[in-house]
Amino acid sequence: MSAARLLLAVTAAFGLGASAVAADKPNPAADAKAFQDYFVKKFPKVAYDDFVNGPYSMNADMRRQWEEKEQFPPYEFALEAGKEMFAKPFKNGKTYADCFPNGGVGIRQNYPYFDDKEGKVITLELALNRCREANGEPPYSYVKDEMASLTAYMAFTSRGKRFDIKIPDDPRALDAYEKGKEYFYTRRGQLNFSCASCHVQSPGERIRAEILAPALGILNAMPIYRSEWSGMGTISRRIVTCNSQTRAVPLEPQSDEYRNLEYYLSYVSNGLPVSGPGARP
Amino acid sequence: MRNVARHIATTNVMKKIVFAMMVSAVCAGSARAASEADYITAFAAAESANKEAGRLRNQWTVTQAALNAAKKAAESGNFDQALKSAQEAEALAKASIVQATSEKQRWKDMEIR
Numbered sequence: 001m002s003a004a005r006l007l008l009a010v011t012a013a014f015g016l017g018a019s020a021v022a023a024d025k026p027n028p029a030a031d032a033k034a035f036q037d038y039f040v041k042k043f044p045k046v047a048y049d050d051f052v053n054g055p056y057s058m059n060a061d062m063r064r065q066w067e068e069k070e071q072f073p074p075y076e077f078a079l080e081a082g083k084e085m086f087a088k089p090f091k092n093g094k095t096y097a098d099c100f101p102n103g104g105v106g107i108r109q110n111y112p113y114f115d116d117k118e119g120k121v122i123t124l125e126l127a128l129n130r131c132r133e134a135n136g137e138p139p140y141s142y143v144k145d146e147m148a149s150l151t152a153y154m155a156f157t158s159r160g161k162r163f164d165i166k167i168p169d170d171p172r173a174l175d176a177y178e179k180g181k182e183y184f185y186t187r188r189g190q191l192n193f194s195c196a197s198c199h200v201q202s203p204g205e206r207i208r209a210e211i212l213a214p215a216l217g218i219l220n221a222m223p224i225y226r227s228e229w230s231g232m233g234t235i236s237r238r239i240v241t242c243n244s245q246t247r248a249v250p251l252e253p254q255s256d257e258y259r260n261l262e263y264y265l266s267y268v269s270n271g272l273p274v275s276g277p278g279a280r281p
Numbered sequence: 282m283r284n285v286a287r288h289i290a291t292t293n294v295m296k297k298i299v300f301a302m303m304v305s306a307v308c309a310g311s312a313r314a315a316s317e318a319d320y321i322t323a324f325a326a327a328e329s330a331n332k333e334a335g336r337l338r339n340q341w342t343v344t345q346a347a348l349n350a351a352k353k354a355a356e357s358g359n360f361d362q363a364l365k366s367a368q369e370a371e372a373l374a375k376a377s378i379v380q381a382t383s384e385k386q387r388w389k390d391m392e393i394r
Contacts, residue, residue: 018307024378031393034393034394035393038393091346145330181392182388184386185388185389185391185392187380187384187387187388188339188380188381188382188384189341189342190341190342190373190376192349192380194388194391197391200391200393220322230359244342247341247342247343248339248342249335249341249342249345251338257338
C-alpha cells in the first residue's frame with residue numbers, strides 16, 4: 001500500500017514538474033495570438049490590416065488629414081534618395097543588391113531574423129550597415145538620413161507583403177524573443193513607463209497633443225517621416241526617442257536589447273502588411 | 282528619599298543639557314556651509330550609484346542632469362548647491378536601481394496573456 005502511495009506521489013511530482021517546465025517554456029505563437037486578440041477586442045471597429053496605420057486607425061480627424069497628406073507624402077524625398085542610393089555601386093563596383101536575397105527587393109517583411117551562426121537577431125538597419133562595411137564603405141548613422149532613406153526604399157518595394165518573422169526552434173532565438181518581450185513590458189525612466197504603458201494600455205488616448213499608436217503593427221510603417229522631427233526616422237530613432245521621453249538614458253542603437261525588442265514586436269505583428277515608409281505627426 | 286529626589290532632578294537637568302547640546306549640534310550642522318570635501322564625498326556616492334544603474338542598463342537622464350548641475354555649482358564655488366544637487370543625483374540613481382531590480386519580476390504583470 002505504502003509502495004503504491006509512494007509510486008503515486010513520485011508520478012504526481014514528475015507530472016507537476018513537467019507541466020511547470022511546459023508553462024515556463026516560451027510559446028511565441030500563443031503570445032502572438034493573445035497579443036493580436038487583445039487589440040482586436042479593444043478596437044472592434046478597426047479593420048485588422050488598418051492597425052499598421054497607427055494613430056490614423058484610431059482617430060477619424062487625423063485620418064482625413066493623413067489621407068490628404070498622402071497625396072504629396074512628406075517621405076517622398078527620402079524615398080527617391082533611397083532608390084538612388086540603393087542602385088549606386090560602392091567603390092568596389094558592388095551594390096546593396098549583392099548583399100540581400102532577391103536583390104533586396106520586396107524583403108522587408110522578413111526582417112529582423114535570427115542568425116544561427118552569430119546567435120543573434122539581425123535587423124534590416126544592421127544588415128545594411130554590415131553590407132556597407134563588407135564592401136569597404138563606412139557605416140551610416142542608425143537613426144536618420146541615409147539609413148532612413150535606404151530602409152524607406154526597401155519598405156516601399158515590400159508594401160503589402162505580410163510580416164513573416166521566423167523564430168527557429170533554437171534556445172538562443174527563443175531567449176532573444178523572451179528578452180525582447182521583457183524589454184517591451186519593463187518600466188524604465190523617471191516617468192516609470194514601459195513601451196506597453198503607452199502602446200498597449202493607452203493606444204487611441206492622447207498624450208499631450210499626440211494620439212498613441214497601438215503596438216500591433218507599429219513597426220510595419222517604419223521608417224517614418226515625423227512632423228515633430230521635421231524629418232525621417234528609423235526604428236532605432238523611434239526606440240531611442242521613446243526611451244528619452246520617459247527620462248531613461250537610451251541605449252546605443254542596435255544594442256542587443258533594441259534588436260531583441262524589434263524581434264519580439266515584429267513577430268507579434270506577423271500577418272500584417274508592410275505599409276512603410278509612413279508619416280506621423 | 283531626598284537623595285532620590287535630587288538624583289531624579291539632576292538626571293532631568295542632565296537630560297535637558299544633553300538634549301540642548303544635540304539640538305545645538307544639529308542646528309550648527311545644518312547652518313554650516315557645505316565644504317568642498319562634503320561635495321566631493323556626495324558626488325562620489327552619486328556617481329557610484331549611477332554607475333550601478335548603468336550596469337543594470339537603467340540610467341535616468343535626470344540623474345546625469347543633477348550630476349552636471351552639481352559639478353557646475355562646485356566649479357563656481359557654490360558648494361551648498363553642489364552638495365544639494367549631488368545628493369539629489371544619488372537619490373535618483375538609487376531610485377533607478379530599485380526600479381531595475383523590481384522590474385525583473387514585475388514586468389510579467391503587464392504582459393498580455
